[in-house]
Amino acid sequence: MGMDRKEEFSAWMREYGLFFVGVYTGGNFIFPEILEEEIAKIEKVAKLASGLGAEHLVIGGGAVRSNGIQDEDYILLGKALDRIAEIAxxxxxxxxxxxxMGTCVETPEQLDRLMSCTSINICPDTAHIEAGGGDPVETVRKYIGRIRYIHLKDYENGTFLPLGKGHQKxxxxxxxxxxxxxxxxxTVELDEYADPLEGAKISRDYLRKLDL
Structure with missing residues (x-):
């Protein structure tokens, strides 16, 4: 993003009264031969995001090998995440x-294994937690001391949904x-929906009805 686009982005955020909460990026992180390239990319993303006023750097990833996940992968991923935390x-x-989903950290057991290998915070996405076989409520309860940011997304029958359209608590x-x-x-998230604006309105109305 050139300097002119940075200024354009910042002006657009001000015009619409928006906050730049954070950025999401990721990598494989378990292959030493490409790790430095991945770290360099993330360092570039972090500098750009910080310069534009973001608060959070959210990291996904951890590749699944063609011959299956090895326990060492969690150690490698954890070490990479600790480096990334320092960069952030x-x-x-x-x-x-x-x-x-699609990484080596889908299930509750996999999440627990990784969290024992790194000191980085966790950003739960409630729908991804459930899709991986976990209980979002129990995950939040267990890791509340390491949560600095959270994504709410509903889920049912393999589909991500606006809030209130699934069965999340x-x-x-x-x-x-x-x-x-x-x-x-x-943050309320929805990866895709037939009518994105309608999906956002459904989630907004649901939160208003909670009266929390």
Whole structure:
């Protein structure tokens, strides 16, 4: 992004009264031969995001080998995430790992294994947690001390949905955050929906009805 586009982006954010909450990026992180290239990319992303006023650097990834996941992969991923956390913090960003389908961190057991190998925060995406066989409420309860940012997304029958269209227990999740005096961002996400604007309105109306 050239300097002219940076200024254009910042002006657009001001015009619409938006906050630049954070950026998401990732990599394989378990292959030493390309790790330095991945780290260099993330360092570039972190500097750009920080310069534009972002607060969070969210990291996904951890490749799944063609012959299956090895326990060493969690050690390698954890070490890479610790390096990335240092890069984020040096750029005044809050680093968090985002468990995601299609990586080696899908299931609750895989998440626990990784979290034991790194000190980075966790950014739970409630729908990805459930899609991986986990309980979003229990995940938030277990890792509340390491949550600085969270994504809410509903889920049912293999589909990501606007809030209230699935069966997730968002009231319980939000109450857990309140009990922990959580003061960070809670972002409502939806990867795709037939009518994106309508999907956003459905989620907004659902949150208003919760009256939390």
């Amino acid at each position: 913090e040096s750029n005044h960003l809050i680093p968090s790992y985002h468990p995601h 968002f009231a319980e999740i939000i109450n857990l955050l309140k009990e922990a005096d959580y003061s960070g961002w809670v």
